[in-house]
Amino acid sequence: MQIRDYIIRRLMILPILIIGTSIIVFALTRIGGSPIGIYLSHEMSPAEVQEMKERFHLDKPVPVQYFYWIKGVSQGDLGWSGVASAPVVDVFPKKFAATMELAIAAGIVAVSLGIAMGTFAGARRNKISDHIIRVVSVSGASMPLFWFAILLLIIFWVWLGWFPIGRSDPNLFEAIPHPTGFYTIDALLAGNFSAFRDAIWHLIMPAVALGYGATAIIARMMRSSLIEELQEDYVDAAKAKGLAERVVLKKHARRNALVPTVTVIGLTFGFLLQGTVVAEIIFRWPGLGRWMASAVLRGDQATIMTYVMFTSILFLFVNLVVDIIYAYLDRRVVLGD
Amino acid sequence: MSPDNLDIQNSLDKDLIASVTDLKVYFESKQGMVHSVDGVSFDIVDGEMMGLVGETGCGKSVTARTFMQLVQSPPGMLAGGNIKFRSKNIKNGSQVIDLLDLSENQIRELRGERIAMIFQDPGKALNPGLTIRTQVAEVFQEHRENDVLEEAGLKNKLTGVTEYFVKKYIKQEAGFLVTTLFKIPPLSTYKKKIDSGINRLVAEALEETQIPNPTKVMERYPHELSGGMKQRVMIAQAIACNPDLLIADEPTTALDVTVQARVLDLIKELQKRHKTSVLYISHDLSLVRRICDRIAVMYAGQIVETGDAETIFNQPKHPYTQGLINALPSMSHERGKLEAIEGIVPELIEPEPGCRFVSRCMRRKANCEEIDPKLKPISEVNKSHKVACLLYEA
Numbered sequence: 001m002q003i004r005d006y007i008i009r010r011l012m013i014l015p016i017l018i019i020g021t022s023i024i025v026f027a028l029t030r031i032g033g034s035p036i037g038i039y040l041s042h043e044m045s046p047a048e049v050q051e052m053k054e055r056f057h058l059d060k061p062v063p064v065q066y067f068y069w070i071k072g073v074s075q076g077d078l079g080w081s082g083v084a085s086a087p088v089v090d091v092f093p094k095k096f097a098a099t100m101e102l103a104i105a106a107g108i109v110a111v112s113l114g115i116a117m118g119t120f121a122g123a124r125r126n127k128i129s130d131h132i133i134r135v136v137s138v139s140g141a142s143m144p145l146f147w148f149a150i151l152l153l154i155i156f157w158v159w160l161g162w163f164p165i166g167r168s169d170p171n172l173f174e175a176i177p178h179p180t181g182f183y184t185i186d187a188l189l190a191g192n193f194s195a196f197r198d199a200i201w202h203l204i205m206p207a208v209a210l211g212y213g214a215t216a217i218i219a220r221m222m223r224s225s226l227i228e229e230l231q232e233d234y235v236d237a238a239k240a241k242g243l244a245e246r247v248v249l250k251k252h253a254r255r256n257a258l259v260p261t262v263t264v265i266g267l268t269f270g271f272l273l274q275g276t277v278v279a280e281i282i283f284r285w286p287g288l289g290r291w292m293a294s295a296v297l298r299g300d301q302a303t304i305m306t307y308v309m310f311t312s313i314l315f316l317f318v319n320l321v322v323d324i325i326y327a328y329l330d331r332r333v334v335l336g337d
Numbered sequence: 338m339s340p341d342n343l344d345i346q347n348s349l350d351k352d353l354i355a356s357v358t359d360l361k362v363y364f365e366s367k368q369g370m371v372h373s374v375d376g377v378s379f380d381i382v383d384g385e386m387m388g389l390v391g392e393t394g395c396g397k398s399v400t401a402r403t404f405m406q407l408v409q410s411p412p413g414m415l416a417g418g419n420i421k422f423r424s425k426n427i428k429n430g431s432q433v434i435d436l437l438d439l440s441e442n443q444i445r446e447l448r449g450e451r452i453a454m455i456f457q458d459p460g461k462a463l464n465p466g467l468t469i470r471t472q473v474a475e476v477f478q479e480h481r482e483n484d485v486l487e488e489a490g491l492k493n494k495l496t497g498v499t500e501y502f503v504k505k506y507i508k509q510e511a512g513f514l515v516t517t518l519f520k521i522p523p524l525s526t527y528k529k530k531i532d533s534g535i536n537r538l539v540a541e542a543l544e545e546t547q548i549p550n551p552t553k554v555m556e557r558y559p560h561e562l563s564g565g566m567k568q569r570v571m572i573a574q575a576i577a578c579n580p581d582l583l584i585a586d587e588p589t590t591a592l593d594v595t596v597q598a599r600v601l602d603l604i605k606e607l608q609k610r611h612k613t614s615v616l617y618i619s620h621d622l623s624l625v626r627r628i629c630d631r632i633a634v635m636y637a638g639q640i641v642e643t644g645d646a647e648t649i650f651n652q653p654k655h656p657y658t659q660g661l662i663n664a665l666p667s668m669s670h671e672r673g674k675l676e677a678i679e680g681i682v683p684e685l686i687e688p689e690p691g692c693r694f695v696s697r698c699m700r701r702k703a704n705c706e707e708i709d710p711k712l713k714p715i716s717e718v719n720k721s722h723k724v725a726c727l728l729y730e731a
Contacts, residue, residue, distance in 0.1 A: 233461035236407055240456075241574065242449035242479045245441075247509050256466050331466060331558045 003327060010320050021312045025305055026066050034058055035301035038082035069305070079302025083294045088306050091291070096310070097181025098167060099287035102210065102279065103272045105203050109211035110218055110272070111265055115258070117215070118222020122257070123249055125227055133219065140216025145275050149209040149282040156205055163205040166284045169198045206283040210275045214268040221264045226257040259330045266322030273311055349421045349433045354383040354582055354614040355404075360418035362399050365411055369686045373399045375638040376418070378712060381582065383423070386608055386615045388625035388646065390661075391635030394682065397618045398457075400635075401584045404436060404616070405452055406444045424451045425581050450480040453575035454584045455604075458591040459567035463559040469570055470555035473539045475509070476577045481538070482507045488534030491527065503527055538577075546573040546603060565596035569603070576607055583608070584616045589624075601628060622661055626650055631721070634658050637693035638685055640712055644722035654715055654724040656698045692727065702727055 029035075036058050040049060053059045057068040072079065078088035121133040156163045168183050176190035184203065187196035229235065230253050238248045277289035284290075288307055295303035349356055362374040374396040381387045391397045402408050404420060420436040424447065436444065436452075456462035464472060477485055485507050486492045495503055505511040506519050506528075519528045536555070543551035546569040559567055568588060575583060585604060589597040605628050608615050619625050625632055626646050633643040634657065642655040653659045660678040680697035691706040692698070698705065705727055712725040 233456055233458060234464040236402075237454075237456055237462040237571070238464065238475070239407060240405055240448055240454040241476050242445050242447070243475060244445065244510070247475075251509070252464050252467070256464070329466065331560070 003324060006327070007320070007324065010323070014316060014320075017316055018309075018313060022070065022309060023066070025308045025312070026069060027062075029301050029305050029308075030062055030065070032299065032301070035299060038298065038300050039080065078306045081291075081295070081303045082300045083291060083298055083303060088302050092288075092306060092310075094178075094181055095286065095288045095291050098183075098285060099273075099276050099280070099289060101182045101184065102203065102206055102285055102287060103269075103276055105207035106211035106214070106272050106275070106279075107269065109207050110214035110268060113211070114215045114218025114265075115222050115261065117219040118261070119226060119249070119254055119257075121219065122223040122226030122230065125230075130223075133223070137216035137219045140212045141220065143212075145209065145213060146278045146282065148212060149206075149279055152205055152209050153282060164202055165205070167199075167202055167286055168195075169202075172198050206279045206285055209283070210272060210279040213275065214271055217268055217271075218261060218265060222257060222261045225260045226253060229253040229257045232256075255329065259326065262322060262325050262329060266318055269318045270315060273314070349423055350380070352382055353380050353423070355381040355420060355422045355616075357400070357420050358418055360400065360403060360420065361416035362396070362403055362408060362413060363416045364413050366686065372638050372685050372688055373413075374403070375685075375688070377635070377638070377640050378418075379633045379640055379643055381614050381616055382631065383614055384612045385630040386605070386617055386628055388629030388632040389616060389618045389635060390620065390622055390625050390632055392620055392682065395635045396638040396685075397635050398586055401454070401586050401616060401618055404582070404584055405448050405454060406436070406439070406441075407454075422447075422452070423581070446480075449476050449575075449580075450578045451580050452582045452584065453578070453580040454586065455568070455571050455575050455588045457587040459564060459571045460559070460591065462571055463567055465559055467558075468555065469543075469557055469559065469562070470536065470539050473542055473555065473570065473574050473577065474535045476542075476574055477535060477538045478507050478509055480578050484538060485531060485534050488537050489527075489530040490534070491530055499527075503531070507531060542573045542577045543570065545576065545607070546570075548573065563596075564592050565600060568592060568596075568600050572600075572603065572607070576611065576613070579611055580613060582614045582616065584618070586618045587620070590619075604628075623665055634661070637682055637688075639693060639725065641694065641726070642722075642724045643712070644719070648719065648722050652722075654722075654729060655694075655726050656700050656728075657694050660697075660699075692725075700728060 036049075036053055036056070039052050039056065044052070050059075057065055060068070069079075076089060078092065080086075081088045081091060084091045117133050117137065121130040124130050153165065157165055172192070172195040173183060173186075176186060176192055176195060178186050179189060180186055183199040184196060187193075187199050232253075235248060235253055238252045239245075243252075276285075276287060277293055279285065280287045280289035281293060291303065292307050294300075295307070357380070358378050360374055360377040361372070364371040364373055377396070377400055379387070379389075389397045389400065399408060399413075403415070404422075408415075415437060418437070421433055422436050423431050423433050425431040436447075439447070463469075482504055483492065486495075486503075491503065502511065502515055502524075506515060511519075518524050536552070539555050540551040543554060548554050548566065548569050554562065554566070554570075559570075562570070572588075583604075588604065589600050592600060601624070604615070604617075607613070617625060617629055626649075629646050631643070631645045632649045633640050634649065634655065635641070636657050642649065642653065642658045649658060650662065653662050657678070660676075663676040664678060666675060678697055683693055683696060689706075690709055692701075692708075692710050695701050695705045708727060710725040710727050710730070712723045713730070714720045715722050715724050715729050
């Protein structure tokens with residue numbers, strides 16, 4: 001099957017998956033009870049409470065409530081966020097951009113560093129550099145994010161003062177427009193270099209903290225699959241052709257070693273999104289994760305449902321991309337069957 | 338390969354292409370040093386097919402890989418000996434070099450160019466992620482940049498920086514940036530010419546091994562071809578530069594019986610046509626007899642008998658060779674139990690002195706366990722027939 005046909009087919013299945021996800025998300029959230037509490041205050045009379053229930057259709061059976069939710073969503077109404085004191089749909093894009101900026105930065109750190117470290121270690125198996133990389137990656141995979149993030153915070157913010165926390169210097173960013181919500185891109189579009197530098201500067205510490213665990217996982221996967229590939233006959237055959245060590249490693253072994261690594265990279269994306277909650281709280285990053293954490297604590301169901309739905313959809317797309325890359329790398333993969 | 342290498346020590350009999358002397362390759366293991374190849378000596382006559390026969394684990398593949406310095410180290414290590422090789426590069430004339438003395442860069446120049454290798458399992462020896470074209474092309478890119486330039490119609494047409502980068506690009510020495518530049522205009526016109534030049538060279542090479550429809554086959558990935566076809570691709574790749582010595586490491590073992598015969602005939606035919614010397618490694622004595630001029634029989638890391646194929650078959654002297662030939666099923670014998678050599682191959686970890694075959698030998702003498710037999714000519718008449726056995730020592 002052609003890759004293009006495969007993508008079309010996968011995209012056609014996507015709506016079914018999304019509807020299924022929405023049912024599960026709604027059901028699981030409603031298990032936590034009625035969301036009415038977030039809309040009420042102590043001063044309201046029972047009649048007013050009843051009126052609020054009717055207004056939000058919370059007096060109806062739960063399955064009916066689901067359809068009201070879907071109806072709202074399809075009309076662009078994601079509900080009222082008690083935490084943000086604003087409609088979810090107004091707050092969401094900004095927070096989403098903030099989180100994506102952080103997650104993508106962490107992803108870039110993890111993928112580039114992970115593949116580079118894994119290749120380096122795998123090609124120098126049992127040499128000193130391999131051992132050093134092993135120590136670095138084992139600690140990355142075993143240190144909890146909240147602990148490592150606080151460690152970075154203490155060293156680089158409190159002691160050394162090299163990196164700031166938060167997302168940006170407000171003085172720089174109030175002046176420029178925010179068409180994308182990604183501060184780095186906005187700064188570049190505005191041609192404001194000092195703002196760009198500031199955005200990057202704020203991004204480094206949380207991105208490293210968040211990406212470290214994923215870096216470790218990717219590096220270990222890359223190392224072991226590269227070592228496996230280097231044992232293969234085709235590596236000897238390539239050497240027997242007179243090719244340089246560098247060509248054998250980069251053109252022959254590394255490409256095949258990437259196949260299992262790409263699967264792991266796809267899985268790590270979920271790991272990163274999950275990590276944004278902790279990283280955003282610790283580094284005071286105004287993103288979805290922090291918003292989500294308070295929403296969960298206060299039973300802000302509209303926010304929770306939106307967040308879970310959105311990350312699920314994102315995940316479906318990431319998996320699709322991973323499958324396509326997979327097929328590109330490993331020509332033996334037959335798509336679709 | 339400086340002229341210094343051309344000293345007296347590197348002399349080689351005129352009719353030989355290569356000579357292995359007292360080769361020792363050991364492997365480190367937790368139990369001790371494994372003496373995989375322990376004092377192997379044999380000659381390969383120029384233009385002939387030399388068979389190296391022995392059972393699994395006797396060190397024949399390691400011996401072959403040592404020719405190209407392809408033994409991984411560690412755990413492998415060269416414990417002694419040398420391999421003299423007559424490199425017949427037309428430009429520099431022929432010269433004799435010790436293959437084990439060469440640096441990584443020097444041996445790289447020979448690999449695939451003067452010495453080539455066919456592997457046992459073509460399914461594993463081809464990279465699953467690259468097209469046939471890409472893989473065969475690499476031989477030309479590495480060793481025949483001038484041919485590529487000529488086929489591309491770029492020879493003597495480039496100057497200065499362009500020539501420098503085009504050559505780097507052909508030899509796959511260019512970095513990421515330059516490689517990317519070749520994909521976009523104006524350099525992409527060179528890439529197109531180079532690609533079509535390479536295509537012609539690859540198609541020609543594939544045609545040499547009787548692959549039907551080479552231009553179609555070369556766009557395929559290895560998994561889309563049959564085993565026999567893959568081995569033909571491997572052979573095409575190996576003989577692309579018309580090497581002086583072709584090492585065939587059990588090239589038909591992984592193939593179907595019907596395909597085996599055809600691949601074997603192909604190797605034999607190419608060998609005759611190009612007058613290539615071949616070191617043919619196999620565990621199959623009758624197969625080797627069919628195609629080889631001379632045979633060396635290997636047992637537990639040592640050569641036990643060597644001579645021309647007919648002598649080895651008709652007058653085997655070493656008890657191991659005799660046992661092997663007896664064990665061959667034959668049309669002239671009655672049906673019945675197959676003969677076998679009793680016992681198993683000894684451990685090669687820190688071996689004791691004495692004959693390696695002693696525990697399985699039916700004709701052993703009292704001092705066989707103490708004295709190492711030396712490989713010696715058996716008679717004054719036929720000096721090429723050598724045996725390592727105390728039975729024949731005066």
